[in-house]
Amino acid sequence: MAERADVLVIGAGASGAAAAWALARAGRRVVILEQGDWTDPATYPQHRTDWERFRQTTVNRDPNVRQLPEDYPVDVTDTPIDPLMFNAVGGSTIHWTGHFPRFRPSDFRVKTLDGVGDDWPIDYAELEPYYDRNDSNIGVTGLNGDPSNPPRSPRPYPSPALDATGEAFVRGLEALGWHWWPSDAAYVRAPHHPGRAACNGCGPCDLGCPIGAMSSAHVTYVPEAVKHGARVVTRARVREILVGSDGKAEGAAYYDRDGKLQVQRARTVIVGANGVGTPRLLLNSRSSRFPTGLANSSDQVGRNFMFHPVAIVRGVLPERIDSFEGPAGALLNSQEFYETDLSRGATRGYQLQLVRDSMPVGTALGRGAGKRLPWGRGHRAAHRDEFGHGLTIVVMAEDLPEAHNRVTLSTMADTHGIPAPKVSYTVSQNSRALLDHGIASATDLVRAAGAREVTVDPLARVAGWHLMGTARMGDDPATSVVDRWGRAHDVPNLFIVDGSIFVTSAPVNPTTTIQALALRTAEWLDAHFAEVAA
Amino acid sequence: MTVTHATGRVLGDANLALLEAVQEVLLPGDDEMPPASRTGAARAVDAYLAERQALRAPILDALVAVRIAAARRGGAFEDLDEAARVAILQEVEASEPAAFDALLVQSYTGYYTDAGVQGALGVPSPLMPTGFPRATEGNLDPARLDRVRATARPWREA
Numbered sequence: 165m166a167e168r169a170d171v172l173v174i175g176a177g178a179s180g181a182a183a184a185w186a187l188a189r190a191g192r193r194v195v196i197l198e199q200g201d202w203t204d205p206a207t208y209p210q211h212r213t214d215w216e217r218f219r220q221t222t223v224n225r226d227p228n229v230r231q232l233p234e235d236y237p238v239d240v241t242d243t244p245i246d247p248l249m250f251n252a253v254g255g256s257t258i259h260w261t262g263h264f265p266r267f268r269p270s271d272f273r274v275k276t277l278d279g280v281g282d283d284w285p286i287d288y289a290e291l292e293p294y295y296d297r298n299d300s301n302i303g304v305t306g307l308n309g310d311p312s313n314p315p316r317s318p319r320p321y322p323s324p325a326l327d328a329t330g331e332a333f334v335r336g337l338e339a340l341g342w343h344w345w346p347s348d349a350a351y352v353r354a355p356h357h358p359g360r361a362a363c364n365g366c367g368p369c370d371l372g373c374p375i376g377a378m379s380s381a382h383v384t385y386v387p388e389a390v391k392h393g394a395r396v397v398t399r400a401r402v403r404e405i406l407v408g409s410d411g412k413a414e415g416a417a418y419y420d421r422d423g424k425l426q427v428q429r430a431r432t433v434i435v436g437a438n439g440v441g442t443p444r445l446l447l448n449s450r451s452s453r454f455p456t457g458l459a460n461s462s463d464q465v466g467r468n469f470m471f472h473p474v475a476i477v478r479g480v481l482p483e484r485i486d487s488f489e490g491p492a493g494a495l496l497n498s499q500e501f502y503e504t505d506l507s508r509g510a511t512r513g514y515q516l517q518l519v520r521d522s523m524p525v526g527t528a529l530g531r532g533a534g535k536r537l538p539w540g541r542g543h544r545a546a547h548r549d550e551f552g553h554g555l556t557i558v559v560m561a562e563d564l565p566e567a568h569n570r571v572t573l574s575t576m577a578d579t580h581g582i583p584a585p586k587v588s589y590t591v592s593q594n595s596r597a598l599l600d601h602g603i604a605s606a607t608d609l610v611r612a613a614g615a616r617e618v619t620v621d622p623l624a625r626v627a628g629w630h631l632m633g634t635a636r637m638g639d640d641p642a643t644s645v646v647d648r649w650g651r652a653h654d655v656p657n658l659f660i661v662d663g664s665i666f667v668t669s670a671p672v673n674p675t676t677t678i679q680a681l682a683l684r685t686a687e688w689l690d691a692h693f694a695e696v697a698a
Numbered sequence: 699m700t701v702t703h704a705t706g707r708v709l710g711d712a713n714l715a716l717l718e719a720v721q722e723v724l725l726p727g728d729d730e731m732p733p734a735s736r737t738g739a740a741r742a743v744d745a746y747l748a749e750r751q752a753l754r755a756p757i758l759d760a761l762v763a764v765r766i767a768a769a770r771r772g773g774a775f776e777d778l779d780e781a782a783r784v785a786i787l788q789e790v791e792a793s794e795p796a797a798f799d800a801l802l803v804q805s806y807t808g809y810y811t812d813a814g815v816q817g818a819l820g821v822p823s824p825l826m827p828t829g830f831p832r833a834t835e836g837n838l839d840p841a842r843l844d845r846v847r848a849t850a851r852p853w854r855e856a
């Protein structure tokens with residue numbers, strides 16, 4: 165049996181890696197159990213001619229398409245949006261596009277300000293130092309001074325000059341007089357840690373960054389955690405968290421790469437398995453003491469599941485601007501429609517994320533909101549008119565927590581026979597109204613930029629990038645799963661650090677907030693370790 | 699992440715020749731771009747079939763449907779004139795939409811991942827190590843945002 169760890173971290177993604185780094189650096193003996201493997205950026209598809217086909221196979225963002233041994237199936241029979249993730253050291257940040265906007269102060273006070281959802285038990289000011297620390301730890305590119313957000317520490321790397329795509333978007337934004345700002349983006353513009361080169365704008369960040377420029381967890385926190393003594397056990401799929409007779413977590417039972425059941429003992433346990441993987445694990449960790457799943461006395465585990473529902477709007481310009489060049493998802497954003505304005509027919513708001521357009525195969529297939537190009541004699545002309553001409557806008561609506569949107573256990577199972585998660589989700593009327601307003605706004609924007617044609621995907625199915633809310637944070641153990649420090653109300657030495665603990669979702673990408681919360685929890689745990697682990 | 703080169707063979711010579719003829723109609727090329735037959739598109743699709751079992755049934759179904767439709771017209775697809783070939787593919791697209799779609803998706807994929815096609819489109823092949831450095835060059839002039847600074851709604855205090 166392996167040595168007892170001070171801290172067992174389950175999941176080596178954005179959140180688990182950040183927490184593991186902070187605790188290893190503080191001198192704690194950290195073990196990370198990760199169901200996936202290490203991946204080597206030097207072997208990523210962009211080094212090959214046929215790189216674009218891997219979107220359809222082993223590097224697809226949907227585990228149900230990839231079906232790799234390290235993936236678990238997700239039952240999606242009851243959701244119009246597919247949850248997306250990657251299971252490897254680095255987790256879903258291997259696939260992400262590094263768009264890194266922070267929550268605003270109002271996002272922590274949704275109930276007070278707008279009478280919907282719930283307030284967080286913490287506020288922006290409490291999280292701010294951890295946002296800053298995280299940015300400098302992992303390397304973020306951006307421009308200070310956005311008047312629509314609180315000031316923040318100097319950005320580690322400056323935003324690049326506008327390329328032709330940026331200029332086209334700005335033409336429309338300036339014509340409309342809307343807010344825009346270069347996105348904070350989690351990539352580096354100069355060599356950062358060893359093995360991380362400056363971004364060369366190759367484009368498909370979602371296939372993994374082949375030079376480590378993207379600030380994904382496997383090139384940021386995980387190697388640093390290892391340097392500080394953390395042990396990473398890969399192809400280790402946790403079956404359940406083990407609880408002792410005193411009601412405290414004792415460690416976890418996991419299947420190793422040979423399929424053998426092993427036990428890792430630990431004085432404290434941190435879960436960072438993402439907004440679907442974490443409720444799955446808690447619900448699978450049933451015992452006589454916790455018959456409805458671990459840390460679930462409130463019946464909130466798995467409930468309040470939030471995506472960011474997404475619509476995609478694409479305008480086609482008459483001229484080719486090579487809009488496929490550059491980091492795919494992290495260019496500009498407009499927060500013109502961020503805060504509540506009831507005249508829009510909905511409460512809360514949405515972000516317009518202005519992104520890069522498709523590469524050759526994606527253009528032909530009509531990826532995003534594009535249209536499938538015709539075959540035959542007209543094909544070439546159609547491709548010529550579309551390729552490099554597209555302006556793509558992701559309309560990302562804030563989703564509100566609703567108890568019936570939830571993760572439960574499915575009758576499906578993974579390769580180890582562990583019940584798979586089932587996602588049951590409907591798009592609320594409010595989210596739909598936000599998306600509809602956003603579609604109209606984004607259409608105005610691409611038209612103002614000069615688009616001659618506009619196509620829309622009103623609800624993108626393959627867009628469940630953000631998984632939140634399924635073990636929410638709160639002061640009241642009757643209505644929440646973890647407290648303000650991410651500590652389970654029911655199990656005093658169990659912590660959750662991923663997007664599960666979000667109370668509300670804000671209309672922006674979640675990972676900077678996830679990592680700030682993880683660093684904050686880790687710091688608190690270190691400071692209170694003796695008491696928590698006693 | 700498993701990233702292997704697709705090299706296998708599933709299609710026999712006759713099916714490969716038929717696939718080439720079908721792709722010639724799907725992607726005929728023009729002054730700037732090669733026709734599919736001058737690229738590795740058919741062999742690429744064959745290799746995908748070797749790698750992904752789930753693709754085999756629909757694509758073989760589509761090829762069979764093409765053969766039957768041609769036989770109904772009294773010949774082999776490869777021997778028909780262009781108008782007849784187009785008519786056959788339209789027929790199969792309508793009668794076997796899922797199978798035809800699989801054939802089309804993989805044909806587009808094989809064609810646009812060909813180095814010659816990528817080169818003609820101005821895309822480095824492979825993307826690395828060149829990338830598109832001009833997309834991340836220089837620094838954004840903060841003065842570009844003067845209007846936003848002056849007019850944007852501030853965040854709500856909470």
Ligand SMILES: Cc1cc2nc3c(=O)[nH]c(=O)nc-3n(C[C@H](O)[C@H](O)[C@H](O)COP(=O)(O)OP(=O)(O)OC[C@H]3O[C@@H](n4cnc5c(N)ncnc54)[C@H](O)[C@@H]3O)c2cc1C
Nearest residue numbers: 175177178179199251255256260261262263402662673675
């Ligand atoms: C295509 C795509 C694009 C995205 N783009 C952005 C973006 O631009 N900006 C942004 O902010 N966010 C983006 N995201 C979301 C971002 O990746 C996630 O928010 C972030 O990775 C979540 O971190 P996490 O630690 O909660 O989970 P993950 O990063 O998903 O990590 C969870 C880890 O836990 C492991 N695990 C799960 N269950 C078990 C188990 N039982 N045993 C052992 N290990 C287990 C998994 O293998 C995985 O490695 C994107 C996501 C995708 C898929």
